[in-house]
Amino acid sequence: MTEEIKRGAYLKGLKLKNTGLDEESIYAHLEKQGFNEDPAKEVAKNVCLQREEDAINNAPAPGFYRARGGGLSVLISEFKFC
16 A cells, blocks of 8 residues: 555545544545545544544543632632631
8 A cells, every 4th residue: 555545545534534424434435536445444444533532632621610700709709808
């Protein structure tokens, strides 16, 4: 598998990353565009793994957010007057 073919497959596959397609669908799209079985399977697998990794890394941290202007400002103002 040459680097040029692999690079072209990745460029096409990354365009499909945020479409919500599953690995088999991405593989089918790449095969329709003329890529052989091996690079198409590898790219489809890696694109789906990258999408999952991006979703995990971009997820907000649980339990560290508060509503703005709520009880925290009242609590601080009470300490100022004590």
